[in-house]
Amino acid sequence: MLPKMVILLALSIVQLALSSPQECLSKQQVAQTIRQVQKLLSAHEASQLQSLRNFKKQLTVLQGSILKHGARRNESCPLPPAPPNGRRLGKKVALGHEVHFVCDPGFRLMGSETRTCLENRTWSGQAPSCKNVNDCTSNPCANGGTCVDGIQSYSCQCARGWSGSTCQLPLYSDVDECHVFQSSRHTRICLHECVNLPGSYQCICPEGYRFQADQNTCNDVDECADNQHNCSRGQTCVNIYGGFRCVRPECPKAHLNTTYVKTSPFQCERSPCPMDSRACQKAAHSVSFHYLSLPSNRSVPRVLFKMSTSRFVGDSLRFAILGGNGQGKLMVQRSDQHAGELVLTRPVVGPTTLEAELEMSEFAHKVLLGKHIFKITVFVSQYEF
Ligand SMILES: *[C@@H]1O[C@H](CO)[C@@H](O)[C@H](O)[C@H]1NC(C)=O
Ligand SMILES: *[C@@H]1O[C@H](CO)[C@@H](O)[C@H](O)[C@H]1NC(C)=O
Ligand SMILES: *[C@@H]1O[C@H](CO)[C@@H](O)[C@H](O)[C@H]1NC(C)=O
Numbered sequence: 022m023l024p025k026m027v028i029l030l031a032l033s034i035v036q037l038a039l040s041s042p043q044e045c046l047s048k049q050q051v052a053q054t055i056r057q058v059q060k061l062l063s064a065h066e067a068s069q070l071q072s073l074r075n076f077k078k079q080l081t082v083l084q085g086s087i088l089k090h091g092a093r094r095n096e097s098c099p100l101p102p103a104p105p106n107g108r109r110l111g112k113k114v115a116l117g118h119e120v121h122f123v124c125d126p127g128f129r130l131m132g133s134e135t136r137t138c139l140e141n142r143t144w145s146g147q148a149p150s151c152k153n154v155n156d157c158t159s160n161p162c163a164n165g166g167t168c169v170d171g172i173q174s175y176s177c178q179c180a181r182g183w184s185g186s187t188c189q190l191p192l193y194s195d196v197d198e199c200h201v202f203q204s205s206r207h208t209r210i211c212l213h214e215c216v217n218l219p220g221s222y223q224c225i226c227p228e229g230y231r232f233q234a235d236q237n238t239c240n241d242v243d244e245c246a247d248n249q250h251n252c253s254r255g256q257t258c259v260n261i262y263g264g265f266r267c268v269r270p271e272c273p274k275a276h277l278n279t280t281y282v283k284t285s286p287f288q289c290e291r292s293p294c295p296m297d298s299r300a301c302q303k304a305a306h307s308v309s310f311h312y313l314s315l316p317s318n319r320s321v322p323r324v325l326f327k328m329s330t331s332r333f334v335g336d337s338l339r340f341a342i343l344g345g346n347g348q349g350k351l352m353v354q355r356s357d358q359h360a361g362e363l364v365l366t367r368p369v370v371g372p373t374t375l376e377a378e379l380e381m382s383e384f385a386h387k388v389l390l391g392k393h394i395f396k397i398t399v400f401v402s403q404y405e406f
């Protein structure tokens with residue numbers, strides 16, 4: 022209000038001075054008036070400046086008190102730490118602001134990628150962490166190498182005989198011993214299977230055998246002794262080359278007044294005969310069971326089994342093959358006065374089973390004293406060992 026009025030007044034004085042020559046104000050008078058107005062304006066300018074300064078001061082005080090008020094309420098969240106192997110983006114921690122997280126190369130972020138400062142001065146979401154990415158998942162190491170995970174990398178620990186970053190290079194040019202030697206019967210280096218290795222080879226045995234390195238042989242596993250068999254109760258385990266069998270010897274059925282009783286797992290004895298039963302008296306006194314194991318294609322002739330009588334009272338023994346499937350392959354002969362033997366006369370290629378029923382008769386002065394039956398089973402294995 023005041024400045025406008027002053028300016029209007031000043032202008033009207035000047036106008037008066039210039040537009041009314043008749044009034045005839047002297048030049049001196051006009052100059053004086055202008056000086057007075059200038060003075061008035063300067064005074065006014067000073068007071069204006071003063072009031073502006075006061076106004077600015079008040080604003081500064083107001084601002085300070087507002088900041089103090091904000092600090093008291095402290096509307097910010099504590100700055101969350103950056104995860105190991107990662108970084109935090111953003112420093113503004115006031116209410117409603119966001120911070121972001123990124124992981125270093127080779128790491129994957131777990132948890133919240135972005136977190137917001139909430140009303141209750143906590144951050145939304147879960148604290149992030151940076152997990153090392155497993156670089157071994159693609160199994161990059163060849164030829165049995167072991168992969169070791171690194172950061173954005175992996176390394177291979179190579180098996181013997183291999184090198185290169187993924188174990189792809191043979192250390193030396195290898196000889197395939199299996200190819201060179203194993204094909205011929207005379208030069209073969211493994212009893213069974215040969216596996217070529219860089220710089221060496223390995224012999225493998227079939228199931229049921231154990232490789233014995235110092236002798237380069239395949240030894241049969243004794244499943245019966247090692248209790249690796251599945252024979253049921255009442256059966257007896259018989260170890261054979263490359264496996265085992267479960268057997269249950271049965272005594273001959275009662276027949277023509279003749280009965281047998283089991284006296285041991287592999288032996289039957291004739292029960293006492295009824296009076297006047299000639300059939301019973303002619304029958305064998307005892308029956309015994311014998312299980313033999315033989316590798317395939319054994320050289321012949323070969324004695325498989327020896328028989329003698331323990332209660333020898335007579336003066337001679339006679340042997341006979343009564344039955345079985347060993348015709349042309351098995352033979353029985355006297356070996357001395359008190360013993361006989363079963364002989365394999367032809368090579369037998371397994372796997373197969375030979376059976377023979379042998380009768381041993383005992384005489385005194387050409388009179389039959391008694392008979393014994395040997396029931397013999399020969400398990401011939403698949404392999405020549
Ligand atoms: C607000 O709170 C945070 C964490 O509680 C603290 O670091 C900061 O100093 C406080 N600010 C003020 C002005 O008190
Ligand atoms: C803060 O508030 C959020 C939701 O607004 C809630 O999920 C969280 O549990 C609160 N934190 C605390 C410590 O109260
Ligand atoms: C015993 O095991 C052999 C294999 O080792 C199997 O062929 C046979 O059927 C088994 N017998 C029984 C009675 O479980």
Ligand SMILES: *[C@@H]1O[C@H](CO)[C@@H](O)[C@H](O)[C@H]1NC(C)=O
Pocket residue numbers: 277278295296297298299300301
């Ligand atoms: C069986 O024994 C009876 C006497 O107990 C006898 O009469 C009979 O002839 C015998 N049978 C044979 C086949 O020996």
Ligand SMILES: *[C@@H]1O[C@H](CO)[C@@H](O)[C@H](O)[C@H]1NC(C)=O
Pocket residue numbers: 318368370
């Ligand atoms: C059996 O062995 C002989 C030499 O001992 C051999 O010539 C023959 O080929 C073998 N038979 C089989 C079927 O392996």
Ligand SMILES: [Ca+2]
Pocket residue numbers: 195196197198217218219220221222
């Ligand atoms: Ca080799």
Ligand SMILES: [Ca+2]
Pocket residue numbers: 229241242243244260261262263264265
């Ligand atoms: Ca065995």
